Amino acid sequence: MNGYLYAFKHALHFSGRTQRRLFWEFMLIHLIASAGVIYVEVATDNLGWIDLVYSAITLLPMLSMLTRRLRDTGLSMWWFLIVLVPGGVAVLVFLMALPSTVSQSELTL
Template sequence: MNWYLAVLKNYAGFGGRARRKEYWMFTLVNIAVVAVLAGIGVAIDTMIPYVVYYVAILVPALAVTVRRLHDTGRSAWWLLISLVPLVGAIVMLVFLASEGEEAPNRFGENPKAVPAAA
């Protein structure tokens, strides 16, 4: 849950790098929340809670994805490959699951080497 809250605190931070753990823990919690809200929406016959959450989480999700791409040495422009049907989603999945660069890159220090702020 701390990883999820850390992403929300840095909701518009498109600069820097994000570890795989930060990205995937955020994604895991996000999927769980979406599933619960979709279930609630079906039960009460409206998808308003789901839509409100989706709109609220759009910028933080984009920001953490951009930072994750930065960790692998890619620019945010690689997000556009997601628009290519099927192949784009597979390529993005590979990029997001790849190990980050060990050395500092043009986007900042290696987040694994920098101690986490408490």
């Protein structure tokens, strides 16, 4: 739950880094919540507005978490665009699972 709350508290912070644990906590709760929203829509024959609202609410937290997590792995934030090519989502999941890197500036005191 900490990762989910962290994502919303830092939704407008695209600088810095996000640890792997916080990112995956956010993703797990986000996927469970998304499944719940879809279940409610199917059960009530809804036209999809609940999912649209939930997606709009979580768009900025998702983008900021992705950006900071990519930076934590040593990659540019623009790598999130890989989802636009076939198989890109699988590549992005792999990149999100990479361990954190330590930058040269963090090594020097």
